[in-house]
Amino acid sequence: MLVALLLMPLIASVFMVLVRPRVWLEIIHALAALSGLAVGLMVAARVWRGDVPVAVGGLLRADGLSALMVVVITLLGAIAALYGLGYIRVEYDDSHLSKVRGFFALFHLFIFTMLLAVTTDNxxxxxxAIEGTTLATAFLxxxxxxxxxxxxxxxxxxLSSVGIALxxxxxxxLYYSGVSRAGEIAVNWTSLRDAAPSLNPQVVRLAFAFILVGYGTKAGLAPMHTWLPxxxxxxxxxxxxxxxxxxLNVGLYALMRFKVVVDIAVGPHFAGPxxxxxxxxxxxVAAVFLVVPRNYKRMLAYSSVEHIGVICLGLGFGGYWGVLGALLHVVNHALSKSLLFILSGNILLKYQTTDILRVRGLLRASPLTAGAFAAGTLALLGLPPFGLFMSEFLIFRAGIERGPVWVVIVGAVLLAVVFAGMLGSVNQMLYGAPPExxxxxxxxxxxxxxxxxxxxxxxxxxLTLPDAVADALDQALRVLGVPRA
Structure with missing residues (x-):
């Protein structure tokens, strides 16, 4: 099943290069995305029933954390793919078929590389795979x-290549720190975690600095975020x-995996701060650029820097509530940010600009898009009854319990600055008279x-945490070595 999950987007990407009629490109694109979602849900269901699928001699492996990421990737991949059908038809007519083919082929190659990154044990x-995501998306x-x-x-x-090199x-x-102490070990997560108590602590600390900067670049963390907007x-x-x-969550996934090993090898109080x-x-950094944003797509991009920072706070505070809030925020941010970027595509097609000052009267010009964009913005800013309110509440609760409390206070003030800046900019877009x-x-x-x-x-x-979601998060927490509260 893991092999099928990876082969579908890869084969679809190859077919995109070979198939000529546009209608067939669109059919293959939609079928590959929906089939990938179906298989992704089956893989996740198998994991959540207590199994740990392994394939290709142990190179592929899916545990609770992998299953959560697979669902996020395949679900949002399917939603973006379906929207992409109409979006690319408006952007490029049949005279630009090579660009249409390139978009669809690279789209599925992108999905393949992300799925490979979260389902390999090596x-x-x-x-x-994470470097492959850079190569696929650079052309896009x-x-x-x-x-x-x-x-x-x-x-x-x-910047991404420099980060991935680090x-x-x-x-x-990190691998050397194990070989120098315990002899030859396999280059996979399960072996490295088992060998973590015998790793050289000094080398592990140095390795973690490179890993945090390297994969933090891919996750869009400041100050390595400059490529992202x-x-x-x-x-x-x-x-x-x-x-x-x-x-961005795939970069965070790598950091979370390494944090488990570092916590065992060095102690839980090193990586957290x-x-x-x-x-x-x-x-x-995000708050500074979101005080008076001028470009609504860049505004959403800097909002991603903000929310990845919030997730890192949860991981740093640690404990059951901190890591639970971080994992829940990964899901909530993925849902809300993909929603708003898709809606930004509608706004761009309508107004032919990303300049906030030139978008006026959105509520009158595009009522459905405007209403959804306003609601999505409120969700992204962490207002109830949307999920981001709950995940941010859990993260800051962990900060109050585990400290330092001043970080919670400063974080809350920065979130208030972001709230005021983004809400003011979105209001400018929604109201007023649209261009004649x-x-x-x-x-x-x-x-x-x-x-x-x-x-x-x-x-x-x-509003609630369904039992199925709670069980899925609980399994991911166990992979990260977090005991139940």
């Missing part, structure tokens, strides 16, 4: 082939949705239908 393959960032998109793609490619050094050092604002809306809602510090810095020549009505109205899933899940996770 540290080297995970590193290659430059799909429009403008000077800005080209600059964004190069910036993304260079992550490789950290991984090599450019890349997310220039990529097509369905790709921005996946990069912000899913790809690093996560708290870099999380608070990310919040502060702008036609009334929503673009791609029916393509927004899958977003009902995002809203439904955000409401459910804000």
């Amino acid at each position: 540290l080297g393959i995970m590193w290659v 960032v430059n799909l429009h082939n403008t000077p800005r998109s080209l600059e964004a793609a190069y910036k993304y490619l260079i 992550a490789f050094i950290g991984t090599a050092l 450019d890349a997310h604002s220039e990529a097509p809306a369905p790709i921005s949705a996946l990069m912000s809602g899913v790809l 690093w996560f708290v510090g870099i999380g608070l810095l990310s919040l502060a 020549k702008l036609e009334h009505g929503d673009v791609l109205k029916w393509s927004l239908a899958p977003l009902v899933v995002n809203f439904a899940l955000l409401l459910v996770l804000g």
